[in-house]
Amino acid sequence: xxxxxxxxxxxxxxxxxxxxxxxxxxxxxxxxxxxxxxxxxxxxxxxxxxxxxxxxxxxxxxxxxxxxxxxxxxxxxxxxxxxxxxxxxxxxxxxxxxxxxxxxxxxxxxxxxxxxxxxxxxxxxxxxxxxxxxxxxxxxxxxxxxxxxxxxxxxxxxxxxxxxxxxxxxxxxxxxxxxxxxxxxxxxxxxxxxxxxxxxxxxxxxxxxxxxxxxxxxxxxxxxxxxxxxxxxxxxxxxxxxxxxxxxxxxxxxxxxxxxxxxxxxxxxxxxxxxxxxxxxxxxxxxxxxxxxxxxxxxxxxxxxxxxxxxxxxxxxxxxxxxxxxxxxxxxxxxxxxxxxxxxxxxxxxxxxxxxxxxxxxxxxxxxxxxxxxxxxxxxxxxxxxxxxxxxxxxxxxxxxxxxxxxxxxxxxxxxxxxxx
Ligand SMILES: [Zn+2]
Numbered sequence: 001x002x003x004x005x006x007x008x009x010x011x012x013x014x015x016x017x018x019x020x021x022x023x024x025x026x027x028x029x030x031x032x033x034x035x036x037x038x039x040x041x042x043x044x045x046x047x048x049x050x051x052x053x054x055x056x057x058x059x060x061x062x063x064x065x066x067x068x069x070x071x072x073x074x075x076x077x078x079x080x081x082x083x084x085x086x087x088x089x090x091x092x093x094x095x096x097x098x099x100x101x102x103x104x105x106x107x108x109x110x111x112x113x114x115x116x117x118x119x120x121x122x123x124x125x126x127x128x129x130x131x132x133x134x135x136x137x138x139x140x141x142x143x144x145x146x147x148x149x150x151x152x153x154x155x156x157x158x159x160x161x162x163x164x165x166x167x168x169x170x171x172x173x174x175x176x177x178x179x180x181x182x183x184x185x186x187x188x189x190x191x192x193x194x195x196x197x198x199x200x201x202x203x204x205x206x207x208x209x210x211x212x213x214x215x216x217x218x219x220x221x222x223x224x225x226x227x228x229x230x231x232x233x234x235x236x237x238x239x240x241x242x243x244x245x246x247x248x249x250x251x252x253x254x255x256x257x258x259x260x261x262x263x264x265x266x267x268x269x270x271x272x273x274x275x276x277x278x279x280x281x282x283x284x285x286x287x288x289x290x291x292x293x294x295x296x297x298x299x300x301x302x303x304x305x306x307x308x309x310x311x312x313x314x315x316x317x318x319x320x321x322x323x324x325x326x327x328x329x330x331x332x333x334x335x336x337x338x339x340x341x342x343x344x345x346x347x348x349x350x351x352x353x354x355x356x357x358x359x360x361x362x363x364x365x366x367x368x369x370x371x372x373x374x375x376x377x378x379x380x381x382x383x384x385x386x387x388x389x390x391x392x393x394x395x396x397x398x399x400x401x402x403x404x405x406x407x408x409x410x411x412x413x414x415x416x417x418x419x420x421x
Pocket of ligand 1: 372373374376405406407408409
Protein backbone atom coordinates (compact mmCIF):
# COMPACT_ATOMS: atom_id res chain seq x y z
CA UNK A 1 0.00 0.00 0.00
CA UNK A 2 2.88 2.37 0.55
CA UNK A 3 3.59 2.15 -3.16
CA UNK A 4 0.10 3.37 -3.85
CA UNK A 5 0.69 6.78 -2.43
CA UNK A 6 4.09 7.13 -4.00
CA UNK A 7 2.88 6.26 -7.45
CA UNK A 8 0.02 8.73 -7.28
CA UNK A 9 2.37 11.63 -6.92
CA UNK A 10 4.50 10.57 -9.88
CA UNK A 11 4.38 12.00 -13.39
CA UNK A 12 2.39 10.09 -16.02
CA UNK A 13 3.76 6.73 -17.03
CA UNK A 14 5.78 6.36 -20.21
CA UNK A 15 3.42 5.28 -22.99
CA UNK A 16 4.18 1.71 -23.89
CA UNK A 17 4.01 2.53 -27.58
CA UNK A 18 6.98 4.88 -27.12
CA UNK A 19 8.99 2.17 -25.43
CA UNK A 20 8.16 -0.40 -28.06
CA UNK A 21 9.20 2.12 -30.71
CA UNK A 22 12.61 2.38 -29.03
CA UNK A 23 12.79 -1.35 -28.84
CA UNK A 24 12.25 -1.72 -32.56
CA UNK A 25 14.72 1.04 -33.47
CA UNK A 26 17.44 -0.33 -31.24
CA UNK A 27 17.12 -3.79 -32.72
CA UNK A 28 15.76 -5.21 -29.48
CA UNK A 29 12.58 -6.51 -31.02
CA UNK A 30 13.63 -10.14 -30.90
CA UNK A 31 12.09 -11.89 -27.95
CA UNK A 32 14.36 -13.22 -25.21
CA UNK A 33 14.48 -16.88 -24.28
CA UNK A 34 12.75 -17.96 -21.09
CA UNK A 35 14.25 -20.83 -19.12
CA UNK A 36 12.92 -22.03 -15.80
CA UNK A 37 13.53 -24.45 -12.96
CA UNK A 38 11.30 -25.55 -10.10
CA UNK A 39 11.90 -27.20 -6.75
CA UNK A 40 9.69 -27.86 -3.74
CA UNK A 41 9.50 -29.57 -0.39
CA UNK A 42 6.12 -30.29 1.12
CA UNK A 43 5.26 -30.14 4.80
CA UNK A 44 1.51 -29.64 4.65
CA UNK A 45 1.05 -30.11 0.90
CA UNK A 46 -0.74 -26.77 0.38
CA UNK A 47 1.65 -25.16 -2.13
CA UNK A 48 0.76 -25.28 -5.82
CA UNK A 49 2.47 -23.76 -8.82
CA UNK A 50 1.67 -23.08 -12.47
CA UNK A 51 4.01 -22.92 -15.46
CA UNK A 52 2.68 -22.16 -18.94
CA UNK A 53 5.24 -21.39 -21.63
CA UNK A 54 3.04 -21.64 -24.68
CA UNK A 55 0.27 -19.09 -24.17
CA UNK A 56 -0.72 -17.10 -27.26
CA UNK A 57 -2.28 -13.64 -27.31
CA UNK A 58 -3.60 -14.39 -30.77
CA UNK A 59 -4.79 -18.01 -31.03
CA UNK A 60 -2.29 -20.25 -32.86
CA UNK A 61 0.14 -17.40 -33.51
CA UNK A 62 3.52 -18.29 -31.91
CA UNK A 63 4.75 -14.73 -32.56
CA UNK A 64 2.24 -13.54 -29.96
CA UNK A 65 3.45 -15.96 -27.27
CA UNK A 66 3.89 -15.12 -23.61
CA UNK A 67 4.60 -17.23 -20.53
CA UNK A 68 3.01 -17.48 -17.11
CA UNK A 69 4.58 -18.53 -13.81
CA UNK A 70 2.65 -18.59 -10.57
CA UNK A 71 2.74 -19.83 -6.99
CA UNK A 72 -0.33 -20.47 -4.83
CA UNK A 73 0.34 -21.06 -1.12
CA UNK A 74 -2.87 -22.42 0.35
CA UNK A 75 -4.05 -22.36 3.96
CA UNK A 76 -6.89 -24.06 5.83
CA UNK A 77 -7.13 -26.55 3.00
CA UNK A 78 -6.14 -26.79 -0.64
CA UNK A 79 -9.32 -26.02 -2.57
CA UNK A 80 -8.70 -22.26 -2.99
CA UNK A 81 -5.17 -22.88 -4.27
CA UNK A 82 -6.35 -25.49 -6.78
CA UNK A 83 -9.37 -23.46 -7.89
CA UNK A 84 -7.21 -20.37 -8.43
CA UNK A 85 -4.58 -22.33 -10.32
CA UNK A 86 -7.25 -23.66 -12.66
CA UNK A 87 -9.27 -20.49 -13.25
CA UNK A 88 -7.24 -17.33 -12.68
CA UNK A 89 -5.41 -17.18 -16.02
CA UNK A 90 -8.61 -17.49 -18.04
CA UNK A 91 -10.33 -14.89 -15.89
CA UNK A 92 -7.46 -12.46 -16.48
CA UNK A 93 -7.29 -13.05 -20.23
CA UNK A 94 -11.04 -12.70 -20.69
CA UNK A 95 -10.80 -9.16 -19.28
CA UNK A 96 -8.68 -8.02 -22.25
CA UNK A 97 -10.45 -7.29 -25.56
CA UNK A 98 -9.61 -9.86 -28.24
CA UNK A 99 -8.82 -7.12 -30.71
CA UNK A 100 -6.05 -5.55 -28.61
CA UNK A 101 -2.66 -5.00 -30.24
CA UNK A 102 0.44 -6.10 -28.33
CA UNK A 103 1.03 -2.75 -26.66
CA UNK A 104 -2.67 -2.34 -25.87
CA UNK A 105 -2.63 -5.83 -24.41
CA UNK A 106 0.35 -5.05 -22.17
CA UNK A 107 -1.23 -1.78 -21.08
CA UNK A 108 -4.50 -3.54 -20.27
CA UNK A 109 -2.82 -6.27 -18.22
CA UNK A 110 -2.67 -4.49 -14.83
CA UNK A 111 -6.41 -3.82 -14.95
CA UNK A 112 -7.20 -7.28 -16.28
CA UNK A 113 -5.21 -8.83 -13.43
CA UNK A 114 -7.29 -6.94 -10.86
CA UNK A 115 -10.52 -8.02 -12.58
CA UNK A 116 -9.31 -11.63 -12.87
CA UNK A 117 -8.29 -11.87 -9.20
CA UNK A 118 -11.61 -10.45 -7.98
CA UNK A 119 -13.65 -12.59 -10.36
CA UNK A 120 -11.82 -15.74 -9.24
CA UNK A 121 -12.47 -14.85 -5.60
CA UNK A 122 -16.20 -14.30 -6.22
CA UNK A 123 -16.45 -17.61 -8.08
CA UNK A 124 -14.64 -19.44 -5.30
CA UNK A 125 -16.92 -17.84 -2.72
CA UNK A 126 -19.92 -19.36 -4.50
CA UNK A 127 -18.50 -22.83 -3.82
CA UNK A 128 -19.03 -22.24 -0.13
CA UNK A 129 -15.61 -23.52 0.96
CA UNK A 130 -13.43 -21.88 3.56
CA UNK A 131 -9.80 -22.30 2.47
CA UNK A 132 -7.64 -19.47 1.15
CA UNK A 133 -4.50 -18.96 -0.88
CA UNK A 134 -1.77 -16.47 -1.63
CA UNK A 135 -1.18 -15.80 -5.31
CA UNK A 136 1.95 -14.55 -7.03
CA UNK A 137 1.22 -14.42 -10.73
CA UNK A 138 3.88 -13.49 -13.28
CA UNK A 139 3.32 -12.83 -16.98
CA UNK A 140 6.39 -12.50 -19.21
CA UNK A 141 5.93 -11.04 -22.68
CA UNK A 142 9.24 -10.27 -24.34
CA UNK A 143 11.20 -8.03 -21.97
CA UNK A 144 8.10 -6.93 -20.10
CA UNK A 145 7.41 -8.62 -16.78
CA UNK A 146 4.06 -8.07 -15.04
CA UNK A 147 3.60 -9.36 -11.49
CA UNK A 148 0.32 -9.43 -9.54
CA UNK A 149 0.22 -10.68 -5.99
CA UNK A 150 -1.87 -11.12 -2.88
CA UNK A 151 -0.40 -12.56 0.31
CA UNK A 152 3.25 -13.15 1.09
CA UNK A 153 4.67 -15.31 -1.72
CA UNK A 154 7.34 -13.02 -3.10
CA UNK A 155 8.82 -12.45 -6.52
CA UNK A 156 12.30 -10.92 -6.72
CA UNK A 157 14.26 -9.73 -9.74
CA UNK A 158 18.00 -10.18 -10.05
CA UNK A 159 19.39 -8.12 -12.91
CA UNK A 160 22.61 -8.53 -14.82
CA UNK A 161 24.30 -5.95 -12.65
CA UNK A 162 23.66 -8.02 -9.55
CA UNK A 163 21.03 -5.69 -8.14
CA UNK A 164 18.18 -7.47 -6.42
CA UNK A 165 14.73 -5.91 -6.14
CA UNK A 166 11.33 -6.96 -4.88
CA UNK A 167 8.47 -6.97 -7.40
CA UNK A 168 5.79 -7.81 -4.83
CA UNK A 169 4.57 -6.35 -1.54
CA UNK A 170 4.05 -8.53 1.53
CA UNK A 171 0.41 -8.43 2.55
CA UNK A 172 1.13 -9.39 6.14
CA UNK A 173 -0.70 -7.55 8.90
CA UNK A 174 2.42 -7.65 11.07
CA UNK A 175 4.54 -5.78 8.54
CA UNK A 176 2.11 -3.56 6.67
CA UNK A 177 0.73 -0.56 8.57
CA UNK A 178 -1.47 0.67 5.74
CA UNK A 179 -3.06 -2.74 5.38
CA UNK A 180 -3.78 -2.81 9.13
CA UNK A 181 -5.49 0.56 8.83
CA UNK A 182 -7.50 -0.57 5.81
CA UNK A 183 -8.67 -3.77 7.49
CA UNK A 184 -9.64 -1.91 10.66
CA UNK A 185 -11.48 0.79 8.69
CA UNK A 186 -13.41 -1.89 6.78
CA UNK A 187 -14.64 -3.52 9.95
CA UNK A 188 -11.98 -6.11 10.82
CA UNK A 189 -10.17 -6.42 14.11
CA UNK A 190 -6.41 -6.74 14.24
CA UNK A 191 -4.62 -8.24 17.23
CA UNK A 192 -2.41 -11.03 18.49
CA UNK A 193 -3.44 -14.40 19.77
CA UNK A 194 -4.34 -14.36 23.45
CA UNK A 195 -3.11 -17.25 25.51
CA UNK A 196 -5.04 -17.81 28.75
CA UNK A 197 -6.51 -14.35 28.32
CA UNK A 198 -3.25 -12.68 29.23
CA UNK A 199 -0.16 -13.13 27.08
CA UNK A 200 -0.26 -12.01 23.49
CA UNK A 201 1.73 -14.27 21.22
CA UNK A 202 2.66 -14.59 17.56
CA UNK A 203 2.17 -12.17 14.67
CA UNK A 204 -0.71 -9.75 14.24
CA UNK A 205 -3.82 -11.46 12.97
CA UNK A 206 -7.19 -10.45 11.70
CA UNK A 207 -10.27 -11.41 13.71
CA UNK A 208 -12.55 -13.25 13.32
CA UNK A 209 -10.54 -16.04 11.72
CA UNK A 210 -7.02 -15.30 12.92
CA UNK A 211 -5.45 -14.89 9.48
CA UNK A 212 -2.00 -13.24 9.36
CA UNK A 213 -2.49 -12.06 5.76
CA UNK A 214 -4.45 -8.97 4.75
CA UNK A 215 -5.11 -10.09 1.17
CA UNK A 216 -5.79 -13.49 -0.38
CA UNK A 217 -8.14 -15.37 -2.64
CA UNK A 218 -10.73 -17.34 -0.68
CA UNK A 219 -10.94 -17.07 3.12
CA UNK A 220 -14.68 -16.68 2.82
CA UNK A 221 -15.05 -17.30 6.56
CA UNK A 222 -12.62 -14.60 7.66
CA UNK A 223 -14.28 -11.46 6.35
CA UNK A 224 -14.62 -9.46 3.16
CA UNK A 225 -11.92 -7.03 4.29
CA UNK A 226 -9.39 -9.75 3.42
CA UNK A 227 -9.49 -8.65 -0.22
CA UNK A 228 -8.34 -10.36 -3.42
CA UNK A 229 -7.22 -7.08 -5.05
CA UNK A 230 -3.59 -7.63 -6.07
CA UNK A 231 -0.58 -5.36 -5.92
CA UNK A 232 0.56 -5.08 -9.56
CA UNK A 233 3.97 -4.09 -10.83
CA UNK A 234 5.06 -4.02 -14.47
CA UNK A 235 8.70 -3.55 -15.46
CA UNK A 236 10.69 -3.76 -18.65
CA UNK A 237 14.09 -5.39 -18.44
CA UNK A 238 17.09 -4.10 -20.30
CA UNK A 239 18.39 -6.32 -23.09
CA UNK A 240 20.80 -7.84 -20.58
CA UNK A 241 17.83 -9.82 -19.24
CA UNK A 242 17.43 -10.97 -15.66
CA UNK A 243 16.39 -13.69 -13.28
CA UNK A 244 13.12 -13.96 -11.35
CA UNK A 245 12.86 -15.98 -8.15
CA UNK A 246 9.25 -16.67 -7.19
CA UNK A 247 8.74 -18.56 -3.95
CA UNK A 248 6.35 -19.22 -1.08
CA UNK A 249 7.05 -17.89 2.42
CA UNK A 250 8.83 -21.13 3.34
CA UNK A 251 11.76 -19.63 1.43
CA UNK A 252 11.41 -15.99 2.52
CA UNK A 253 11.07 -16.78 6.22
CA UNK A 254 14.51 -18.36 5.93
CA UNK A 255 16.30 -16.24 3.32
CA UNK A 256 16.42 -12.55 2.43
CA UNK A 257 16.04 -11.54 -1.23
CA UNK A 258 19.79 -11.01 -1.49
CA UNK A 259 20.60 -14.33 0.13
CA UNK A 260 18.34 -16.22 -2.26
CA UNK A 261 19.77 -14.43 -5.31
CA UNK A 262 23.37 -14.83 -4.15
CA UNK A 263 22.92 -18.50 -3.37
CA UNK A 264 22.26 -19.44 -6.96
CA UNK A 265 24.06 -16.93 -9.20
CA UNK A 266 25.80 -18.49 -12.15
CA UNK A 267 23.78 -21.69 -12.00
CA UNK A 268 21.19 -22.84 -14.51
CA UNK A 269 17.57 -22.09 -13.52
CA UNK A 270 16.99 -25.75 -12.76
CA UNK A 271 19.93 -26.06 -10.37
CA UNK A 272 19.24 -22.61 -8.95
CA UNK A 273 15.71 -23.54 -7.83
CA UNK A 274 17.00 -26.68 -6.10
CA UNK A 275 19.78 -24.77 -4.38
CA UNK A 276 17.49 -22.02 -3.07
CA UNK A 277 15.21 -24.62 -1.49
CA UNK A 278 18.24 -26.42 -0.05
CA UNK A 279 19.60 -23.16 1.41
CA UNK A 280 16.26 -22.37 3.06
CA UNK A 281 16.06 -25.86 4.49
CA UNK A 282 19.62 -25.68 5.80
CA UNK A 283 19.06 -22.40 7.63
CA UNK A 284 15.61 -23.03 9.06
CA UNK A 285 14.64 -26.67 8.67
CA UNK A 286 11.40 -27.79 7.05
CA UNK A 287 8.81 -25.77 8.94
CA UNK A 288 6.47 -24.95 6.09
CA UNK A 289 5.71 -25.84 2.50
CA UNK A 290 8.56 -24.52 0.42
CA UNK A 291 8.20 -23.94 -3.32
CA UNK A 292 10.56 -22.08 -5.62
CA UNK A 293 10.43 -21.15 -9.30
CA UNK A 294 13.50 -19.65 -10.94
CA UNK A 295 12.91 -18.00 -14.32
CA UNK A 296 15.75 -16.71 -16.49
CA UNK A 297 14.99 -14.16 -19.21
CA UNK A 298 17.96 -14.44 -21.52
CA UNK A 299 18.83 -12.46 -24.68
CA UNK A 300 18.24 -14.75 -27.63
CA UNK A 301 21.57 -13.88 -29.23
CA UNK A 302 23.59 -15.24 -26.31
CA UNK A 303 22.38 -18.28 -24.53
CA UNK A 304 24.68 -17.72 -21.59
CA UNK A 305 24.17 -18.49 -17.99
CA UNK A 306 22.69 -15.73 -15.83
CA UNK A 307 24.91 -13.24 -13.97
CA UNK A 308 27.87 -14.65 -12.12
CA UNK A 309 29.29 -11.51 -10.61
CA UNK A 310 27.85 -9.37 -7.91
CA UNK A 311 28.70 -5.72 -8.05
CA UNK A 312 28.54 -3.32 -5.16
CA UNK A 313 24.94 -2.36 -4.50
CA UNK A 314 25.58 1.32 -4.19
CA UNK A 315 22.40 2.17 -6.05
CA UNK A 316 20.12 -0.28 -4.34
CA UNK A 317 16.65 1.08 -4.19
CA UNK A 318 17.09 3.27 -7.23
CA UNK A 319 17.45 0.45 -9.72
CA UNK A 320 14.18 1.38 -11.39
CA UNK A 321 14.40 4.08 -13.98
CA UNK A 322 12.64 7.26 -13.00
CA UNK A 323 9.75 8.22 -15.17
CA UNK A 324 10.56 11.58 -16.75
CA UNK A 325 7.87 14.19 -17.25
CA UNK A 326 8.48 15.19 -20.82
CA UNK A 327 10.80 14.33 -23.64
CA UNK A 328 11.27 10.89 -22.20
CA UNK A 329 12.82 9.55 -25.38
CA UNK A 330 16.33 10.66 -24.44
CA UNK A 331 16.10 9.61 -20.83
CA UNK A 332 14.54 6.28 -21.71
CA UNK A 333 17.20 5.21 -24.15
CA UNK A 334 19.86 6.35 -21.70
CA UNK A 335 18.41 4.18 -18.98
CA UNK A 336 18.28 1.19 -21.30
CA UNK A 337 21.87 1.64 -22.29
CA UNK A 338 23.09 1.30 -18.71
CA UNK A 339 21.03 -1.80 -18.09
CA UNK A 340 18.47 -0.27 -15.74
CA UNK A 341 15.02 -1.70 -15.35
CA UNK A 342 12.22 0.58 -16.49
CA UNK A 343 9.21 0.76 -14.24
CA UNK A 344 6.09 0.89 -16.41
CA UNK A 345 3.37 0.53 -13.78
CA UNK A 346 2.87 0.03 -10.07
CA UNK A 347 -0.33 0.20 -8.03
CA UNK A 348 -1.39 -1.50 -4.84
CA UNK A 349 -4.64 0.18 -3.77
CA UNK A 350 -7.40 -2.10 -2.52
CA UNK A 351 -10.09 0.22 -3.92
CA UNK A 352 -11.63 -1.04 -7.16
CA UNK A 353 -12.54 2.49 -8.31
CA UNK A 354 -8.83 3.29 -8.39
CA UNK A 355 -7.82 0.03 -10.02
CA UNK A 356 -10.36 -0.49 -12.77
CA UNK A 357 -10.88 3.07 -13.91
CA UNK A 358 -13.91 4.17 -15.85
CA UNK A 359 -15.24 1.34 -17.88
CA UNK A 360 -16.02 2.12 -21.48
CA UNK A 361 -18.71 -0.31 -22.53
CA UNK A 362 -17.96 -2.11 -25.80
CA UNK A 363 -21.36 -1.35 -27.19
CA UNK A 364 -22.55 2.03 -26.04
CA UNK A 365 -25.19 2.52 -28.72
CA UNK A 366 -27.03 -0.69 -27.98
CA UNK A 367 -27.24 0.16 -24.31
CA UNK A 368 -25.30 -2.93 -23.29
CA UNK A 369 -22.78 -2.49 -20.49
CA UNK A 370 -19.98 -4.88 -19.58
CA UNK A 371 -19.04 -5.47 -15.96
CA UNK A 372 -15.40 -4.43 -15.44
CA UNK A 373 -14.83 -7.39 -13.11
CA UNK A 374 -16.68 -10.43 -14.43
CA UNK A 375 -17.11 -9.23 -18.06
CA UNK A 376 -20.80 -10.15 -18.07
CA UNK A 377 -22.94 -7.96 -20.31
CA UNK A 378 -25.90 -6.19 -18.77
CA UNK A 379 -28.69 -4.51 -20.63
CA UNK A 380 -29.19 -0.92 -19.56
CA UNK A 381 -32.91 -1.50 -19.44
CA UNK A 382 -32.57 -3.69 -16.38
CA UNK A 383 -33.81 -1.89 -13.28
CA UNK A 384 -30.86 -2.82 -11.10
CA UNK A 385 -28.41 -1.31 -13.56
CA UNK A 386 -29.98 2.11 -13.88
CA UNK A 387 -28.33 3.38 -10.71
CA UNK A 388 -24.92 2.91 -12.32
CA UNK A 389 -25.65 4.77 -15.52
CA UNK A 390 -23.80 7.90 -14.49
CA UNK A 391 -21.01 8.10 -17.10
CA UNK A 392 -23.55 8.05 -19.92
CA UNK A 393 -26.19 10.24 -18.46
CA UNK A 394 -25.84 13.96 -17.90
CA UNK A 395 -29.01 14.28 -15.87
CA UNK A 396 -28.26 11.78 -13.13
CA UNK A 397 -25.48 12.21 -10.58
CA UNK A 398 -22.16 11.38 -12.25
CA UNK A 399 -21.09 7.93 -11.19
CA UNK A 400 -17.36 7.83 -10.71
CA UNK A 401 -15.79 4.49 -11.33
CA UNK A 402 -16.08 1.37 -13.44
CA UNK A 403 -19.37 -0.19 -14.39
CA UNK A 404 -20.05 -3.22 -12.22
CA UNK A 405 -22.88 -5.77 -12.40
CA UNK A 406 -25.01 -6.10 -9.25
CA UNK A 407 -23.02 -9.14 -8.02
CA UNK A 408 -19.64 -7.44 -8.39
CA UNK A 409 -20.97 -4.15 -7.00
CA UNK A 410 -22.12 -6.03 -3.92
CA UNK A 411 -18.68 -7.60 -3.57
CA UNK A 412 -17.01 -4.18 -3.90
CA UNK A 413 -19.17 -2.66 -1.18
CA UNK A 414 -18.60 -5.63 1.10
CA UNK A 415 -14.80 -5.38 0.66
CA UNK A 416 -14.83 -1.70 1.48
CA UNK A 417 -17.02 -2.23 4.51
CA UNK A 418 -19.80 0.09 3.40
CA UNK A 419 -22.38 -2.45 4.48
CA UNK A 420 -20.88 -2.95 7.89
CA UNK A 421 -23.19 -1.83 10.62
ZN1 LIG B 1 -19.67 -8.51 -12.54
